[in-house]
Amino acid sequence: MEASREADIWLDRLRDRLIAIACRRLPSDSVEDVVQDAMRIVFERGLAERQGETETVDGYPPVAWCFQVLRNVIGNYYQKARTLSRETVLDDALATPSGRTPLEMLESSDLARTIKEAVGLLEEGDPRCGRYLRLLMGGSTPSEIAGDERLKADVLYRRVYRCRAKLRGLLEDKGILV
Amino acid sequence: MNEQTSNDGRRERTAAYLAGELSNEERRRFEDKTLSSDDLASELYSEINLVESFREIAGDGKRSRSVGRPTIPRPVRSKRRLVHIAVPVAAAILVAVLLPRLTGDGERGEAPVFRGHRNPGQPIAPAGIIENPPDSFVWFADPNAHSYQFELFDSKMGLLHEETTVDTMLVLGEGSPKVAELRQGVWRVSSLDENGDLLTRGEATPFRYSPAEP
Structure with a gap:
Protein backbone atom coordinates (compact mmCIF):
# COMPACT_ATOMS: atom_id res chain seq x y z
CA MET A 1 0.00 0.00 0.00
CA GLU A 2 2.84 2.33 0.98
CA ALA A 3 4.71 1.53 -2.25
CA SER A 4 1.60 2.28 -4.24
CA ARG A 5 1.24 5.66 -2.52
CA GLU A 6 4.87 6.48 -3.24
CA ALA A 7 4.33 5.56 -6.87
CA ASP A 8 1.33 7.88 -7.06
CA ILE A 9 3.32 10.73 -5.54
CA TRP A 10 6.16 10.14 -7.99
CA LEU A 11 3.75 10.18 -10.92
CA ASP A 12 2.15 13.40 -9.66
CA ARG A 13 5.53 15.09 -9.38
CA LEU A 14 6.57 13.90 -12.81
CA ARG A 15 3.30 15.12 -14.29
CA ASP A 16 3.80 18.57 -12.77
CA ARG A 17 7.24 18.84 -14.37
CA LEU A 18 6.00 17.58 -17.75
CA ILE A 19 3.15 20.08 -17.65
CA ALA A 20 5.61 22.91 -16.96
CA ILE A 21 7.85 21.84 -19.84
CA ALA A 22 4.93 21.32 -22.23
CA CYS A 23 3.39 24.70 -21.33
CA ARG A 24 6.44 26.44 -22.80
CA ARG A 25 6.26 24.44 -26.01
CA LEU A 26 2.61 23.89 -26.85
CA PRO A 27 -0.64 25.85 -27.17
CA SER A 28 -2.29 25.77 -23.75
CA ASP A 29 -5.32 23.76 -24.89
CA SER A 30 -3.10 20.91 -26.08
CA VAL A 31 -0.86 20.60 -23.04
CA GLU A 32 -3.04 18.20 -21.06
CA ASP A 33 -3.68 15.89 -24.03
CA VAL A 34 0.01 15.65 -24.84
CA VAL A 35 1.11 15.15 -21.24
CA GLN A 36 -1.61 12.55 -20.75
CA ASP A 37 -0.25 10.55 -23.69
CA ALA A 38 3.27 10.75 -22.28
CA MET A 39 2.12 9.79 -18.78
CA ARG A 40 0.31 6.71 -20.07
CA ILE A 41 3.52 5.45 -21.64
CA VAL A 42 5.44 6.09 -18.43
CA PHE A 43 2.74 4.39 -16.37
CA GLU A 44 2.70 1.31 -18.58
CA ARG A 45 6.45 0.93 -18.14
CA GLY A 46 5.93 0.68 -14.38
CA LEU A 47 8.73 3.12 -13.57
CA ALA A 48 6.84 4.62 -10.67
CA GLU A 49 6.79 1.33 -8.79
CA ARG A 50 10.48 0.65 -9.45
CA GLN A 51 11.85 4.18 -9.30
CA GLY A 52 14.76 3.37 -7.06
CA GLU A 53 15.69 0.08 -8.68
CA THR A 54 15.56 0.90 -12.38
CA GLU A 55 18.94 2.22 -13.49
CA THR A 56 18.19 2.65 -17.18
CA VAL A 57 15.27 2.39 -19.57
CA ASP A 58 16.23 1.82 -23.21
CA GLY A 59 19.71 2.99 -22.25
CA TYR A 60 18.59 6.20 -20.52
CA PRO A 61 18.24 7.04 -16.82
CA PRO A 62 14.55 6.78 -15.88
CA VAL A 63 13.58 10.46 -15.68
CA ALA A 64 15.60 11.24 -18.82
CA TRP A 65 13.64 8.48 -20.56
CA CYS A 66 10.36 10.05 -19.40
CA PHE A 67 11.48 13.40 -20.82
CA GLN A 68 12.35 11.69 -24.10
CA VAL A 69 8.85 10.27 -24.25
CA LEU A 70 7.48 13.80 -23.80
CA ARG A 71 9.84 15.11 -26.49
CA ASN A 72 8.58 12.53 -28.96
CA VAL A 73 4.94 13.18 -28.11
CA ILE A 74 5.49 16.93 -28.59
CA GLY A 75 7.25 16.20 -31.88
CA ASN A 76 4.31 14.06 -32.97
CA TYR A 77 1.93 16.87 -32.03
CA TYR A 78 3.69 19.35 -34.30
CA GLN A 79 3.97 16.82 -37.09
CA LYS A 80 0.25 16.24 -36.77
CA ALA A 81 -0.51 19.96 -36.69
CA ARG A 82 1.35 20.38 -39.95
CA THR A 83 -0.38 17.39 -41.51
CA LEU A 84 -3.92 17.99 -40.36
CA SER A 85 -4.22 21.72 -40.31
CA ARG A 86 -4.62 24.14 -43.15
CA GLU A 87 -2.32 27.14 -43.36
CA THR A 88 -4.37 29.63 -41.35
CA VAL A 89 -5.22 27.17 -38.60
CA LEU A 90 -1.60 26.12 -38.45
CA ASP A 91 -0.43 29.65 -37.74
CA ASP A 92 -2.66 29.84 -34.69
CA ALA A 93 -1.86 26.36 -33.48
CA LEU A 94 1.86 26.84 -33.61
CA ALA A 95 1.94 30.11 -31.72
CA THR A 96 3.42 29.51 -28.28
CA PRO A 97 2.56 31.55 -25.21
CA SER A 98 5.95 33.22 -25.28
CA GLY A 99 5.68 33.93 -29.01
CA ARG A 100 8.86 31.97 -29.55
CA THR A 101 9.27 29.19 -32.05
CA PRO A 102 9.93 25.82 -30.43
CA LEU A 103 12.64 23.72 -31.95
CA GLU A 104 10.14 20.90 -32.36
CA MET A 105 8.09 22.81 -34.91
CA LEU A 106 10.92 23.43 -37.32
CA GLU A 107 11.03 21.37 -40.46
CA SER A 108 13.95 18.99 -40.23
CA SER A 109 15.85 20.86 -42.93
CA ASP A 110 15.31 24.16 -41.10
CA LEU A 111 16.35 22.58 -37.84
CA ALA A 112 19.58 21.30 -39.34
CA ARG A 113 20.31 24.64 -40.99
CA THR A 114 19.50 26.63 -37.83
CA ILE A 115 21.71 24.47 -35.63
CA LYS A 116 24.56 24.51 -38.15
CA GLU A 117 24.37 28.31 -38.35
CA ALA A 118 24.44 28.56 -34.57
CA VAL A 119 27.42 26.18 -34.41
CA GLY A 120 29.17 28.42 -36.96
CA LEU A 121 28.57 31.43 -34.71
CA LEU A 122 29.76 29.53 -31.67
CA GLU A 123 32.89 28.42 -33.50
CA GLU A 124 33.95 32.04 -34.03
CA GLY A 125 34.21 32.61 -30.29
CA ASP A 126 35.08 29.09 -29.20
CA PRO A 127 36.84 27.03 -31.92
CA ARG A 128 37.12 23.94 -29.74
CA CYS A 129 33.37 23.86 -29.06
CA GLY A 130 32.70 24.36 -32.76
CA ARG A 131 34.99 21.44 -33.60
CA TYR A 132 33.34 19.09 -31.10
CA LEU A 133 29.84 19.94 -32.23
CA ARG A 134 30.70 19.66 -35.93
CA LEU A 135 32.17 16.22 -35.31
CA LEU A 136 28.97 15.20 -33.49
CA MET A 137 26.84 16.53 -36.34
CA GLY A 138 29.00 14.53 -38.72
CA GLY A 139 28.06 11.35 -36.90
CA SER A 140 31.10 10.86 -34.64
CA THR A 141 30.32 9.45 -31.21
CA PRO A 142 31.61 11.13 -28.03
CA SER A 143 33.85 8.14 -27.36
CA GLU A 144 35.38 8.40 -30.85
CA ILE A 145 36.04 12.10 -30.37
CA ALA A 146 37.50 11.42 -26.92
CA GLY A 147 39.88 8.90 -28.50
CA ASP A 148 40.98 11.36 -31.17
CA GLU A 149 41.42 14.13 -28.60
CA ARG A 150 43.20 11.79 -26.17
CA LEU A 151 40.69 12.60 -23.44
CA LYS A 152 38.77 10.45 -21.02
CA ALA A 153 35.20 9.96 -22.22
CA ASP A 154 33.69 11.61 -19.14
CA VAL A 155 35.90 14.68 -19.54
CA LEU A 156 34.90 15.06 -23.16
CA TYR A 157 31.25 14.49 -22.35
CA ARG A 158 31.30 17.37 -19.87
CA ARG A 159 33.08 19.64 -22.31
CA VAL A 160 30.50 18.82 -24.96
CA TYR A 161 27.75 19.48 -22.45
CA ARG A 162 29.13 22.97 -21.82
CA CYS A 163 29.36 23.53 -25.57
CA ARG A 164 25.75 22.53 -26.03
CA ALA A 165 24.76 24.88 -23.19
CA LYS A 166 26.47 27.72 -25.07
CA LEU A 167 24.70 26.63 -28.24
CA ARG A 168 21.36 26.67 -26.44
CA GLY A 169 22.08 30.25 -25.39
CA LEU A 170 22.78 31.24 -28.99
CA LEU A 171 19.60 29.54 -30.20
CA GLU A 172 17.56 31.27 -27.50
CA ASP A 173 19.05 34.59 -28.58
CA LYS A 174 17.59 33.81 -32.00
CA GLY A 175 14.19 33.23 -30.39
CA ILE A 176 14.35 29.45 -30.61
CA LEU A 177 13.37 27.59 -27.49
CA VAL A 178 15.20 24.30 -27.19
CA MET B 1 30.33 34.16 -8.87
CA GLY B 59 21.32 10.47 -39.08
CA ASP B 60 21.95 8.34 -36.04
CA GLY B 61 18.85 7.29 -34.13
CA LYS B 62 16.72 9.73 -36.02
CA ARG B 63 13.13 10.09 -35.04
CA SER B 64 11.18 7.94 -37.39
CA ARG B 65 8.28 9.78 -38.92
CA SER B 66 6.00 8.70 -41.68
CA VAL B 67 5.89 11.36 -44.34
CA GLY B 68 2.85 12.24 -46.33
CA ARG B 69 -0.67 11.45 -45.55
CA PRO B 70 -2.33 8.51 -47.26
CA THR B 71 -5.43 9.35 -49.25
CA ILE B 72 -8.69 8.35 -47.69
CA PRO B 73 -10.24 5.49 -49.68
CA ARG B 74 -13.72 6.30 -50.88
CA PRO B 75 -16.13 3.89 -49.25
CA VAL B 76 -18.56 1.82 -51.30
CA ARG B 77 -22.09 1.68 -49.90
CA SER B 78 -22.20 -2.06 -49.43
CA LYS B 79 -18.77 -1.93 -47.89
CA ARG B 80 -19.93 0.70 -45.42
CA ARG B 81 -22.82 -1.53 -44.41
CA LEU B 82 -20.30 -4.29 -43.92
CA VAL B 83 -18.26 -1.97 -41.75
CA HIS B 84 -21.26 -1.07 -39.59
CA ILE B 85 -22.39 -4.65 -39.07
CA ALA B 86 -19.50 -7.03 -39.49
CA VAL B 87 -16.77 -5.04 -37.82
CA PRO B 88 -18.54 -4.50 -34.47
CA VAL B 89 -19.38 -8.22 -34.44
CA ALA B 90 -15.77 -9.10 -35.21
CA ALA B 91 -14.65 -6.64 -32.59
CA ALA B 92 -16.91 -8.20 -29.96
CA ILE B 93 -15.53 -11.65 -30.80
CA LEU B 94 -12.00 -10.34 -30.59
CA VAL B 95 -12.71 -8.80 -27.21
CA ALA B 96 -14.07 -12.10 -25.91
CA VAL B 97 -11.14 -14.07 -27.29
CA LEU B 98 -8.24 -11.71 -26.75
CA LEU B 99 -8.96 -9.90 -23.52
CA PRO B 100 -8.41 -12.89 -21.23
CA ARG B 101 -5.03 -13.42 -22.91
CA LEU B 102 -3.99 -9.84 -22.36
CA THR B 103 -4.12 -10.00 -18.61
CA GLY B 104 -0.89 -11.84 -18.02
CA ASP B 105 1.09 -12.17 -14.79
CA GLY B 106 2.52 -8.96 -13.42
CA GLU B 107 0.56 -6.77 -15.78
CA ARG B 108 -0.57 -3.47 -14.34
CA GLY B 109 -4.21 -2.52 -14.43
CA GLU B 110 -5.74 0.11 -16.64
CA ALA B 111 -3.66 3.28 -16.71
CA PRO B 112 -5.27 6.03 -14.69
CA VAL B 113 -6.40 9.20 -16.38
CA PHE B 114 -3.92 11.81 -15.23
CA ARG B 115 -6.31 14.67 -15.84
CA GLY B 116 -10.00 15.26 -16.40
CA HIS B 117 -12.34 12.57 -17.71
CA ARG B 118 -12.15 11.79 -21.42
CA ASN B 119 -13.55 9.18 -23.72
CA PRO B 120 -11.87 9.24 -27.13
CA GLY B 121 -10.39 6.52 -29.33
CA GLN B 122 -11.59 3.43 -27.49
CA PRO B 123 -9.10 0.89 -28.78
CA ILE B 124 -9.96 -2.80 -28.39
CA ALA B 125 -6.90 -4.83 -29.28
CA PRO B 126 -3.99 -5.26 -29.02
CA ALA B 127 -3.28 -3.92 -25.53
CA GLY B 128 -1.13 -4.99 -22.62
CA ILE B 129 0.99 -8.11 -22.84
CA ILE B 130 0.28 -10.21 -25.92
CA GLU B 131 1.58 -13.65 -26.82
CA ASN B 132 1.31 -13.32 -30.57
CA PRO B 133 2.44 -10.37 -32.68
CA PRO B 134 -0.70 -8.57 -33.80
CA ASP B 135 -1.27 -8.28 -37.51
CA SER B 136 -4.41 -6.23 -37.00
CA PHE B 137 -5.59 -3.41 -34.77
CA VAL B 138 -9.25 -3.05 -33.78
CA TRP B 139 -11.19 -0.20 -32.24
CA PHE B 140 -14.79 0.79 -31.53
CA ALA B 141 -16.63 2.91 -34.05
CA ASP B 142 -17.09 6.61 -33.42
CA PRO B 143 -20.53 7.64 -34.74
CA ASN B 144 -19.26 11.12 -35.57
CA ALA B 145 -16.19 9.98 -37.47
CA HIS B 146 -15.99 9.95 -41.24
CA SER B 147 -12.64 8.19 -41.11
CA TYR B 148 -9.94 7.25 -38.64
CA GLN B 149 -6.28 8.05 -38.41
CA PHE B 150 -4.23 5.11 -37.18
CA GLU B 151 -0.77 5.72 -35.70
CA LEU B 152 1.79 3.19 -34.51
CA PHE B 153 4.64 4.36 -32.28
CA ASP B 154 7.68 2.77 -30.74
CA SER B 155 7.85 2.57 -26.95
CA LYS B 156 9.06 6.18 -26.71
CA MET B 157 6.20 7.48 -28.87
CA GLY B 158 8.38 7.91 -31.95
CA LEU B 159 5.99 7.63 -34.90
CA LEU B 160 6.57 4.48 -36.99
CA HIS B 161 3.49 4.22 -39.14
CA GLU B 162 0.49 6.35 -39.98
CA GLU B 163 -2.50 5.46 -42.08
CA THR B 164 -6.04 6.70 -42.64
CA THR B 165 -8.96 4.30 -43.02
CA VAL B 166 -12.76 4.27 -42.92
CA ASP B 167 -12.85 0.89 -41.20
CA THR B 168 -12.56 0.15 -37.50
CA MET B 169 -9.86 -2.43 -38.10
CA LEU B 170 -6.50 -2.05 -39.73
CA VAL B 171 -4.27 -4.82 -41.01
CA LEU B 172 -0.63 -3.85 -41.35
CA GLY B 173 0.41 -4.32 -44.96
CA GLU B 174 3.65 -4.63 -46.84
CA GLY B 175 6.18 -2.00 -45.87
CA SER B 176 4.66 -1.54 -42.42
CA PRO B 177 6.75 -2.02 -39.31
CA LYS B 178 7.02 -5.66 -38.25
CA VAL B 179 5.41 -5.78 -34.83
CA ALA B 180 7.19 -9.02 -33.96
CA GLU B 181 10.49 -7.18 -34.42
CA LEU B 182 9.18 -4.11 -32.64
CA ARG B 183 8.43 -6.18 -29.50
CA GLN B 184 6.62 -3.31 -27.84
CA GLY B 185 4.85 -0.27 -29.03
CA VAL B 186 1.96 2.09 -28.70
CA TRP B 187 -0.95 2.71 -31.03
CA ARG B 188 -3.65 5.30 -31.25
CA VAL B 189 -6.69 5.97 -33.38
CA SER B 190 -8.10 9.45 -33.87
CA SER B 191 -11.46 10.32 -35.38
CA LEU B 192 -11.50 12.58 -38.44
CA ASP B 193 -14.37 14.55 -39.96
CA GLU B 194 -15.39 14.59 -43.63
CA ASN B 195 -12.60 17.08 -44.41
CA GLY B 196 -10.01 14.88 -42.77
CA ASP B 197 -9.67 17.27 -39.85
CA LEU B 198 -9.22 16.00 -36.34
CA LEU B 199 -12.41 15.37 -34.32
CA THR B 200 -11.07 13.43 -31.35
CA ARG B 201 -7.57 12.36 -30.55
CA GLY B 202 -7.51 8.77 -29.28
CA GLU B 203 -5.84 7.33 -26.23
CA ALA B 204 -2.32 6.00 -26.71
CA THR B 205 -2.52 2.26 -26.03
CA PRO B 206 0.70 0.39 -25.24
CA PHE B 207 1.26 -3.28 -25.98
CA ARG B 208 4.18 -5.63 -25.47
CA TYR B 209 4.76 -8.80 -27.46
CA SER B 210 5.94 -11.52 -25.11
CA PRO B 211 5.91 -14.92 -26.79
CA ALA B 212 4.78 -17.78 -24.55
CA GLU B 213 7.48 -20.23 -23.46
CA PRO B 214 7.17 -23.53 -25.40
Missing part, protein backbone atom coordinates in the same frame (compact mmCIF):
# COMPACT_ATOMS: atom_id res chain seq x y z
CA ASN B 2 28.49 31.82 -6.53
CA GLU B 3 25.67 31.56 -9.02
CA GLN B 4 28.17 30.71 -11.77
CA THR B 5 29.70 28.00 -9.58
CA SER B 6 26.26 26.67 -8.79
CA ASN B 7 25.33 26.59 -12.50
CA ASP B 8 28.58 24.82 -13.34
CA GLY B 9 27.93 22.24 -10.63
CA ARG B 10 24.41 21.68 -11.86
CA ARG B 11 25.64 21.20 -15.42
CA GLU B 12 28.33 18.80 -14.28
CA ARG B 13 25.73 16.72 -12.49
CA THR B 14 23.36 16.81 -15.45
CA ALA B 15 26.16 15.68 -17.76
CA ALA B 16 27.18 12.90 -15.38
CA TYR B 17 23.54 11.84 -15.01
CA LEU B 18 22.99 11.56 -18.75
CA ALA B 19 26.32 9.80 -19.19
CA GLY B 20 25.24 7.21 -16.62
CA GLU B 21 28.17 8.04 -14.35
CA LEU B 22 26.20 8.58 -11.14
CA SER B 23 25.82 5.86 -8.56
CA ASN B 24 22.31 4.60 -7.97
CA GLU B 25 21.98 6.74 -4.86
CA GLU B 26 23.33 9.84 -6.63
CA ARG B 27 21.01 9.22 -9.55
CA ARG B 28 18.03 8.97 -7.21
CA ARG B 29 18.99 12.23 -5.52
CA PHE B 30 19.45 13.95 -8.88
CA GLU B 31 16.09 12.72 -10.13
CA ASP B 32 14.42 13.72 -6.87
CA LYS B 33 15.75 17.26 -7.21
CA THR B 34 14.81 17.38 -10.88
CA LEU B 35 11.25 16.35 -10.08
CA SER B 36 11.08 19.12 -7.48
CA SER B 37 12.27 21.98 -9.66
CA ASP B 38 10.92 23.32 -12.93
CA ASP B 39 14.32 24.94 -13.62
CA LEU B 40 16.24 21.69 -13.26
CA ALA B 41 13.61 19.77 -15.23
CA SER B 42 13.71 22.36 -17.99
CA GLU B 43 17.51 22.23 -18.09
CA LEU B 44 17.49 18.45 -18.39
CA TYR B 45 14.76 18.47 -21.04
CA SER B 46 16.63 21.07 -23.12
CA GLU B 47 19.83 19.07 -22.95
CA ILE B 48 18.05 15.87 -24.02
CA ASN B 49 16.31 17.78 -26.80
CA LEU B 50 19.59 19.10 -28.18
CA VAL B 51 21.41 15.77 -27.86
CA GLU B 52 18.62 14.06 -29.80
CA SER B 53 18.59 16.84 -32.40
CA PHE B 54 22.30 16.31 -33.01
CA ARG B 55 21.69 12.58 -33.39
CA GLU B 56 18.95 13.27 -35.90
CA ILE B 57 21.17 15.63 -37.88
CA ALA B 58 23.90 13.00 -37.89
